[in-house]
Amino acid sequence: xxxxxxxxxxxxxxxDVDFMVHGLIPLNFFGHKVWITTTHVTTLIVMxxxxxxxxxxxxxxxxxxxKPSGLANAVELVVEMLDKLVKSxxxxxxxxFANYIGSIxxxxxxxxxxxxxxxxxxxxxxxxxxxxxxxTFVMIQYSAFKTRKFRMFTDLxxxxxxxxxxxxIGEFAxxxxxxxxxxxxxxxxxxxLSLWYGLLPIFAKLGLPAxxxxxxxxxxxxxxxxxxxxxxxTFIADKRNx
Amino acid sequence: xxISSEAFVLGCSAIGAGLALIAGIGPGVGxxxxxxxxxxxxxxxxxxxxxIMSTMLLGQAVAETTGLYGLVIGLILLYANPLFAxx
Numbered sequence: 001x002x003x004x005x006x007x008x009x010x011x012x013x014x015x016d017v018d019f020m021v022h023g024l025i026p027l028n029f030f031g032h033k034v035w036i037t038t039t040h041v042t043t044l045i046v047m048x049x050x051x052x053x054x055x056x057x058x059x060x061x062x063x064x065x066x067k068p069s070g071l072a073n074a075v076e077l078v079v080e081m082l083d084k085l086v087k088s089x090x091x092x093x094x095x096x097f098a099n100y101i102g103s104i105x106x107x108x109x110x111x112x113x114x115x116x117x118x119x120x121x122x123x124x125x126x127x128x129x130x131x132x133x134x135x136t137f138v139m140i141q142y143s144a145f146k147t148r149k150f151r152m153f154t155d156l157x158x159x160x161x162x163x164x165x166x167x168x169i170g171e172f173a174x175x176x177x178x179x180x181x182x183x184x185x186x187x188x189x190x191x192x193l194s195l196w197y198g199l200l201p202i203f204a205k206l207g208l209p210a211x212x213x214x215x216x217x218x219x220x221x222x223x224x225x226x227x228x229x230x231x232x233x234t235f236i237a238d239k240r241n242x
Numbered sequence: 243x244x245i246s247s248e249a250f251v252l253g254c255s256a257i258g259a260g261l262a263l264i265a266g267i268g269p270g271v272g273x274x275x276x277x278x279x280x281x282x283x284x285x286x287x288x289x290x291x292x293x294i295m296s297t298m299l300l301g302q303a304v305a306e307t308t309g310l311y312g313l314v315i316g317l318i319l320l321y322a323n324p325l326f327a328x329x
Contacts, residue, residue, distance in 0.1 A: 020321065177307045180307070180310055180311065180314055181303060181306065181307055181310055183314070184310035184313050184314055185306075185310070187313075187317065188313060191317075223299065223303070224303075226296075226299065227299065227300060227303035230296065230299075230300050231300070231303070231304075234300070
């Protein structure tokens with residue numbers, strides 16, 4: 001968060017409670033000091049992991065093109081499930097959006113579960129989730145423009161012109177609520193785990209946190225991935241099928 | 243008794259963060275109600291379990307947003323306090 005850093009309250013009570021984003025390398029950017037943070041590094045790791053996964057899957061598909069086996073079957077299953085989900089949610093305009101939904105689902109899920117591997121989840125930084133939500137926002141507005149053309153602006157005055165400010169706020173509240181939902185959930189998990197690891201004696205840190213990891217990283221991460229993708233699809237389909 | 247202005251702002255921020263998390267009551271009740279209705283719907287029509295499940299999760303996630311606004315305000319008050327800039 002780019003605000004004034006207040007003295008950390010938790011640092012006063014625990015010995016090493018630490019869940020903030022850290023700057024690693026300072027860069028000078030038009031006179032402003034910007035930092036390469038831990039979020040950038042973890043995002044890069046997640047990206048490399050997804051790329052490696054894609055390359056391995058591609059090789060497996062190319063190798064057994066005639067009769068698919070092993071990994072190729074698994075990938076096919078995942079893609080088919082994804083297509084079915086997008087088709088059942090978005091209706092007849094599903095085709096161009098399936099790739100995007102698949103990409104963000106993979107990215108968000110692996111980013112959310114990266115807490116399992118000792119990384120600080122990239123989605124626990126508001127910058128990541130806000131940019132994801134802004135992509136969705138642009139797609140929503142573009143879909144609205146594509147179907148409604150300039151009636152898109154007169155729609156804001158429906159059903160009575162007095163409601164214009166409320167409608168505009170409603171349009172801009174979509175990316176804010178979408179990004180805060182993902183950020184809040186993952187950040188809450190990050191804070192809970194770092195409090196557990198930072199404040200409790202050593203015998204509480206062995207074994208027990210596994211359950212917390214299952215709930216906060218796996219369960220919560222999977223649910224939030226699904227919800228982000230579902231809401232993106234619902235909002236776009238709403239405008240697209242109007 | 244003398245209290246420095248930093249300590250006063252810090253203490254009031256901590257109380258404010260605690261009060262902000264009262265917002266968690268609403269989503270708790272709402273999500274529980276949605277889950278109950280979902281269970282009833284599955285009981286009435288077990289074949290539509292998948293659809294009911296995804297609809298329920300979607301509704302619960304939307305209901306959760308208000309609670310998360312409270313959480314974010316609490317986090318800002320504790321870790322990125324904007325009030326310190328005004329001292």
